[in-house]
Amino acid sequence: MPLSLQAAAPARARRRDSLAGARQVTATAFAAQGAAVAAVFTTVPGIQQHLGLSSLVTTVLMVTVALAAGAGSFAGLAAIRRVGAVAAMRCAAVATAAALLLIGWAPGQASVTVAYLLFGMALGGIDVSVNTRAAAVERAYGRSIFSSFYALWSVGGVASALLTAGMARLGRPPEQILTAQAALVLALALTIRSHPIADTAASGTPSETAAVPLGRRMWAKLVPFGLVLLVAYVIDSTVSAWSTVYLHQVLAASLPTAPLAYAAYQAGTITGRACADHLIRRTGPAAVIRAAALVAATALAALAGAPGWPYAIAAAGFVGLGVSAFTPLCLATAGRLQPDAAEAILARLNLFNYLGVISGAAASGLIGSSGHFRLAFAIPAVLALLPLVTARSFAHDARLRPGVHHT
Known part of the structure; x- marks a missing residue:
């Protein structure tokens, strides 16, 4: 073997190892985010009972989380430009764990509102940073791997939901449950390390191209992906925030049983996301989006009409299977519209x-x-058909067309 090739072999091996490490760390950050979201949503009935909150107040708190997350997303973008995506997602994950503790130990309505506000800010920060890092890692791989990150997001969600259900069955109060959840998120956050990758635009160090202008037409290009993402999160927030309450209040499930609908939903997303990258490469993203929309709409209708909690749990699993491909496909495709400003694009899309x-x-x-929770799940069933109209927009990405393979 020529000396030049012998010298190049260790360098290639180091690059492969670094890229694999970057992928593993990014997946861990997604798992931490999924666990944190599940921790909040599956403890809503317990927090309601503990603090005597009405359903209307709880709704306001969930909206507060979303509003704060929107602000946190742009704060996260600023952090990425200053310290890099990896440092930003590590700090945001630690802040998320701290917010979970504050929610659990809040003594009253005012303090829990502040705690949920802080959780939303931290969640927005971790959201934009993990997606920016995932887009960079996928570009370095040169093939569709985005769904695999969201599969780990769902794994974290399932683990957290099962932890809530198990501790509730043991009679533990919400403050102890959320303390355990915070410990889980913190343990995952502390494993986040930086690994250099070939893509420098969002490689975990402050980006030199972060201030690249996006152009006036970028909003128009983002609209089809934004609509699918909107539908995905209408469905996700409805199932995540209210499936536990729905099972408990409408279908007479016990507090330990009620979180299992969320766990089933996340298990469905794991299954879908584990298969999505292969299906995208085989059949193309447009076909995947259309099939996913039909599955999600049918399953939501079944969830709305479930005669008992076992049927609702099964239906929630199929909702997760259907909606699983929406978010990773939207973010991956949008991130490739202008790779040198992916973090700004993803912040807009958020x-x-x-x-x-x-x-x-x-x-x-x-x-x-x-008193009409069934209607609350029936309306998203209709919205789930909207991606059928926008599916052709995904077919324009040559990197994701069937038969196009990259190593």
């Missing part, structure tokens, strides 16, 4: 995310508080 969270959590909460 506005649709939080608009979906706000409208989904608020509308379903208001409808549910009036």
Whole structure:
């Protein structure tokens, strides 16, 4: 073997190891985010009972989280430009764990409102930073891997939901449950390390291209992806924020049983996201979006009409299966519109995310508080068909067309 090739082999091995490390750390950060979100949503009934909150007040708190997350997303963008994506997502994950502790130990309505506000800010920060890092890692790999990150997001959500259910079955109060959840998120956050990758635009160090202008047409290009993302988060926020309450109040499930709908929903997303990258490469993103929309709409209708909590848990699993591909496909495709400013694009796209969270959590909460939780799940079933109209926009990305493979 020529000496030049012998010298190059260790360098290639180091690059592969660094890229694999970057992928693993990014997946861990997604898992921490998923666990934190599940920790908040699955403890809503316990916090309601503990502090004597009405359904309307709880709805306002969930909207507060979404509004704060929107602000936190742009704060996270500023942090990325200053310290890099990896440092930003590590700090945001630690802040998220601290906010969970504050929610659990809040003595009254005013203090828990502040705690939820801080949680939303931290959540927005980790959201934009992990997606920026994931976009950079996917570009370095040169093939579709975005869904695998969101699969780990769902794994974290399932683990957290099962932790809530298990501790509730043991009779633990919400402050102890959220303390355990905060410890889980913190343990994951402390494993986040920086690994250099070939893509320097969002590689974990402060980006030199962060101030690249996006152009006047970028909003128009983002609209189709934004609409799908909005639908995804209307569905996600409705199921995440209110499925536990729905099972407990409408379908007479016990407090230990009620979080299992959220766990089933996240298990469905794990299954879908584990298969999504392969299906995208095989059939193309447009076909995946269309199939996912039909599955999600059907499953939401079944959830709305469930005669008992076992049927609702099964339906929630299929909702997760259907909605699983929406978010990673939107973010991955949008991030490739202008790779040298991916973090700014993703921060813009997150506005649709939080608009979906706000409208989904608020509308379903208001409808549910009036005693019509079944209607709160039926309305998103209709919205789930909207991606059928926008699916062709995903077909324009040559990197994701069927038969196009990259190593």
